[in-house]
Amino acid sequence: MSQGPTVVVAGVGRFGALHARVWREAGARVVGLVDTDPGRLAEVAAAHRVAQTDRDLAALLARQPADAVVVASDEASHADLAVTALEAGSHAFVEKPLALSTVDAQRIADTAAARGRQVVAGHISRFAAPMARMRARIAGGAVGTLCVLRLRRDFSRAWYASFGDRVHPVWESCIHDIDLAISFTGRPVRRVVATRSAAAGEAAPSVVSALLEFDGGVIATIESAWLVPAGAPGTLDDGPLALDGAIVGEAEALGLGGVIKQRLVSDALVEWTGSGAQVPDLSLWPEEDGVVGGALRREVGYAVDVFTGRRAPDVMPLREACWGVATAEAIVSSLDTGDPVRVTAPA
Numbered sequence: 019m020s021q022g023p024t025v026v027v028a029g030v031g032r033f034g035a036l037h038a039r040v041w042r043e044a045g046a047r048v049v050g051l052v053d054t055d056p057g058r059l060a061e062v063a064a065a066h067r068v069a070q071t072d073r074d075l076a077a078l079l080a081r082q083p084a085d086a087v088v089v090a091s092d093e094a095s096h097a098d099l100a101v102t103a104l105e106a107g108s109h110a111f112v113e114k115p116l117a118l119s120t121v122d123a124q125r126i127a128d129t130a131a132a133r134g135r136q137v138v139a140g141h142i143s144r145f146a147a148p149m150a151r152m153r154a155r156i157a158g159g160a161v162g163t164l165c166v167l168r169l170r171r172d173f174s175r176a177w178y179a180s181f182g183d184r185v186h187p188v189w190e191s192c193i194h195d196i197d198l199a200i201s202f203t204g205r206p207v208r209r210v211v212a213t214r215s216a217a218a219g220e221a222a223p224s225v226v227s228a229l230l231e232f233d234g235g236v237i238a239t240i241e242s243a244w245l246v247p248a249g250a251p252g253t254l255d256d257g258p259l260a261l262d263g264a265i266v267g268e269a270e271a272l273g274l275g276g277v278i279k280q281r282l283v284s285d286a287l288v289e290w291t292g293s294g295a296q297v298p299d300l301s302l303w304p305e306e307d308g309v310v311g312g313a314l315r316r317e318v319g320y321a322v323d324v325f326t327g328r329r330a331p332d333v334m335p336l337r338e339a340c341w342g343v344a345t346a347e348a349i350v351s352s353l354d355t356g357d358p359v360r361v362t363a364p365a
């Protein structure tokens with residue numbers, strides 16, 4: 019099919035507005051925008067010249083059908099918006115996390131199956147070129163029998179107050195690494211145990227450490243701390259998201275025959291200027307020749323191909339996103355009780 023899909027973006031905050039741009043740059047036609055905040059909705063609709071807007075997704079789709087809906091709203095609304103999209107006959111791209119419970123993830127999967135529609139979960143890290151290579155090298159046997167995965171992701175302290183505790187941070191930051199670990203093993207998690215540390219007054223912990231045991235025996239450690247201080251060099255300051263602050267982290271795979279490791283954000287490019295130090299990220303959503311490239315562009319291009327029937331959902335199968343939800347739910351439960359939790363991943 020040479021024509022790109024028609025798309026409605028539901029939730030046009032920081033990331034939803036970027037999605038509207040990237041989907042358009044990937045050949046989609048953005049035919050509608052939805053947001054519960056009328057001021058924000060009007061601002062983004064004017065900037066992107068989209069005529070059809072509404073505060074309610076079902077109402078918008080009733081008068082403006084679309085091939086696909088991009089769900090980029092607050093995490094708690096993802097499942098309901100995805101189901102609304104699927105019931106209206108659209109495919110759904112759902113930002114991470116797919117849902118906040120296994121019950122809701124299953125509801126999405128059941129509706130997609132019943133309606134014959136595709137769902138792509140927005141696990142962007144799978145589409146970052148170094149991570150995609152790491153996955154392919156592990157699958158190709160470069161480390162021999164995979165034994166251990168170590169994944170660490172730290173975010174700016176300031177982001178915690180801004181959006182880190184909007185949902186439990188396991189759903190906000192650890193979910194990326196849970197998904198990467200699933201993509202490296204191709205298996206569901208069977209058991210988790212997790213521990214936490216919270217600064218005074220935090221409703222949810224800004225420091226999480228989890229141990230995952232995969233079906234087949236691989237062990238993964240996942241750590242996340244929202245403790246990067248304001249003085250650290252920024253990584254996303256002047257990109258299209260303009261998120262002042264830093265993501266730092268590492269991914270490491272150890273097998274009987276080799277080791278692969280990488281930094282989450284490369285430190286190859288270093289800039290010291292009068293306004294401070296930067297280590298600009300060039301893998302997630304860099305601007306290249308006036309358009310957004312990197313992992314986000316590859317992810318959206320993949321979703322366009324899946325939604326237009328040009329390829330199978332092989333990179334980000336819905337089943338693996340559901341495994342991720344089940345694992346995150348088990349980690350939160352283990353953090354609450356301090357006990358190991360068995361994970362019953364959907365088949």
Ligand SMILES: NC(=O)c1ccc[n+]([C@@H]2O[C@H](COP(=O)([O-])OP(=O)(O)OC[C@H]3O[C@@H](n4cnc5c(N)ncnc54)[C@H](O)[C@@H]3O)[C@@H](O)[C@H]2O)c1
Pocket residue numbers: 028029030031032033034052053054055058073090091092093095099113114115140141142181190
């Ligand atoms: N993949 C990534 O690297 C990445 C990066 C940033 C954000 N995200 C994800 O994108 C999503 C949005 O994050 P953000 O930082 O843009 O948040 P944001 O707060 O800037 O924007 C969320 C928007 O959703 C709107 N909204 C809330 N409930 C809604 C509903 N029921 N219907 C329609 N609109 C609704 C809000 O009014 C707001 O404008 C989150 O799921 C987040 O985890 C992913």
